[in-house]
Amino acid sequence: MHNVDAYGNEIVTSPEILTLVEDIFGTHAEKAIEYHRLLATDGSIRGFMGPREIPKLWDRHILNCAVISELVPIAGQPTIVDIGSGAGLPGVPLALARPDIDIFLVEPLLKRATFLQEVSEKLTLENVQVIRGRAEEKTVKKQIGSVDLVTSRAVAPLGKLAGWSLPLCKKHGAMIAMKGTTVREEIARDAALIKKAGGGTAEVLVVGKQLTQPTTVVRIPKLDSIKK
Incomplete structure (x- = not known):
């Protein structure tokens, strides 16, 4: 196995990053390293990762996504849907950090x-199922059923995202969307759409405080009933 990226550059991981990888992924640290390699090679060749993103894969992508696992319940083998999963972010890091989900x-x-299916097979992710489709499609909803959490990253504006995510949640479930520093403005702007989708009070949370760049997310619980 050549430890170089799609552009022939050597893939180097610092000792500090390796320590974080071991802490966050535990027994699946080696699989996380292999996922990093797949993104830097096949993922980049297929256009999912640009050359400027490869040096940032750990900080800005993999670890940044994996720390969402802090918000996943410990008990009861939770079920999660990652919508608009793209190259597997945040879904694959979550599956690696929390093999119980x-x-x-x-x-x-x-x-x-296709790439996601290949990643799942190469990393032997027995807790992952890839579905080709859109979250709002009836056939997708039928396959998935109702889940505890719906995650997303850079998929759509918050109001539209709530309309896709919350219908997939169980009673007392929630959506968790990775967002930037303007998330509070999005919450205020899309409050009516969030309510219409059955969402409760949106909560802005910061996870992964051990990272150089912690992750900001918005968590919106699903209400028992939609208020008109």
């Missing part, structure tokens, strides 16, 4: 869904 990776584009 069952996770669906939902992706509409064939080339991305």
Whole structure:
């Protein structure tokens, strides 16, 4: 196995990053390292990762996503749907950090869904199922059923995202969307759409405080009933 990226550059991981990888992924640290390699090679060749993103894969992508596991319940083998999963972010890091969860990776584009299936097989992720489709499609909803959490990253504006995510949640479930520093403005702007989708009070949370760049997410619980 050549330890170089799609552009022939050597893939180097610092001791500090390796320590974080071991702490966050535990027994699946080696699989996380292999996922990093797949993103830097096959993922980049297929256009999922640009050359400027490869040096940032750990900080800005893999670890940044994996720390969402802090918000996943410990008990009861939770089920998660990652919508618009793309190259597997945040779904694959979550599956590696929390092998006790069952996770669906939902992706509409064939080339991305194919890559996700290949990643799942190469990493032997028995807790992952790849579904090609869109979260709002009836056939996808039928396959998935109702889940504890719906995750997303850079998929859509918050209001639209709530309309896709919350219908997939169980009673007392929630959506968790990775967002940037303007998330509070999004919450205020899309409050009516969130309510219409059955969402409760949105909560902005910061996870992964051990990282150089902690992750900001918005968590929106699903209400028992939609208030008109």
